[in-house]
Amino acid sequence: MDKLRLLEIFLATCDGGSFAAAAKVCDTDPSTVSKAISRLEAQLQLTLFQRSTRHLRITTAGKYYADTTRKLLQDLSSCEDELRHLNDSPCGILRINAAACYGHLYVRPLLHAFSQRYPAIKLELEINDLHLDVIDNDIDIALRTGYVKDSRLVARQLSPMDFLVCASPHYLEVQGTPQHADDFHNHHWIGFRIKETQQLQPIFLPNRHGAYLPHELERRHVTDDGETMAYMCADGLGIAQLPHFLAKPGLDSGDLVSLYPHYRPPQPANGVFAIYPKRDYLPAKVRVFIEFITAALDSMGESPQHTWAEHLAPLVDFPHTPSRTIQRTAP
Missing domain, CATH: 3.40.190.10 (Periplasmic binding protein-like II)
Known part of the structure; x- marks a missing residue:
């Protein structure tokens, strides 16, 4: 029997004045109550009740212990109520x-x-x-x-997380728009360096059939900050492949355009x-x-399965894009 149960039986005995009354409150029998009180007294090395054949009288030590125990259990109950409230209420x-x-x-x-x-x-x-x-x-x-x-x-x-190949209208006006896979190498690219590994994030681009493949491209400029990458792209420094949430402000403002249909890495x-x-x-x-x-x-327009990038009209489309399959090549 755990200590908390002993204390509950002890207080029920104090309040009821007998083992029989405590047994009724605690849904047990008088013998179990008597043994519980004896066990508690043995732990404390104190006599909590004076027993006789007809009466049960609490001792001075028992009264002091009962007052302290009652306060502790009330505080514990209040604490539990407060924790339940905090867990169940948005606060x-x-x-x-x-x-x-x-x-x-x-x-x-x-x-x-x-x-x-x-x-x-x-x-x-x-x-x-x-x-x-x-x-x-x-x-x-x-x-x-x-x-x-x-x-x-x-x-x-x-x-x-959908990726979009983006450029600024000014960059495309000056440098032209890549129409085919062979054109990719003739443009300035902005690369993203992953801080944890110091590796450049791979660039996945569509081939003539719309399938996305990793491309080895020279990055003219490199940054390890996503927002800076988007700003550099909007400023006309080159083309960048941006996550949809990073591309959204520039696309909404017109500072960026999306060249090709979105690329979605494997889930x-x-x-x-x-x-x-x-x-x-x-x-x-x-x-x-x-x-x-x-x-x-x-x-x-976002959910666990979709983003708004799926419905974005690309500047350049490729044949068979609606039925294309994503190339599951590890970065």
């Missing part, structure tokens, strides 16, 4: 970690409306490309590109995911944030 501090580009372009613009809807939630937003341990760093939810294989975590896909290794610790009772603050961002993405 408290919500710690969000987001990949830099996605955080700046997709997450940050949503926070004002989210905060207005859930004023009891206080936001702590970290924007970086570090793959931090969600549990060790006490992160409630991480928004990352790429799948995370960790049995302690739930990875809920928000959308695929599930590629996409945008909401990552959070696996638990039986998901806190309401996490649940409502996921629901909010999912609804916001839906209004933008």
Whole structure:
């Protein structure tokens, strides 16, 4: 019998004045109550009740112990009620970690409306490309590109990650538009260097049949920052292959145009995911944030299976594009 159960039986005995009364309250028998009180007294090395054949009288030590025990159990009950309220109500501090580009372009613009809807939630937003341990760093939810294989975590896909080959209208006016695979080598390309590996991100481009293949192209300019890459492209420094969320501001403003149909790498290794610790009772603050961002993405034409890039009219189309298959070549 655990200590908490002993304390409950002890208080029931104090309140009822007998083992029989305590047994009725605790749904057991008087013999079990008597043994429980004896066990508690043995642990404490104190006499809590004076026993006689007809009466049960609590001792001075027993009264003091009962007052303290009752307060402890009341505090424990209040604590449990408060924790249940915090878990079931959208309130408290919500710690969000987001990949830099996605955080700046997709997450940050949503926070004002989210905060207005859930004023009891206080936001702590970290924007970086570090793959931090969600549990060790006490992160409630991480928004990352790429799948995370960790049995302690739930990875809920928000959308695929589609790539678009983009250029500025001014660049195309000066340099021309590549129409065929042979033209790719005759243009200036902006490369992206992955910070963790220092490797250049591969460039996948369509062949004459619309199938996407990796291309070895000289990068005239290189950066390790996604937003800078998009700005360099919009400034006319060259052509870049951008994730859809990074290309969206430039496409919306007209500073960028999309040359070819979107490229979608193989799943599930590629996409945008909401990552959070696996638990039986998901806190309401996490649940409502996921629901909010999912609804916001839906209004933008994005879902776990689709993005708006699928419907974007490319500047240059290739034969048989609607039925093309993605080349599953590892980067």
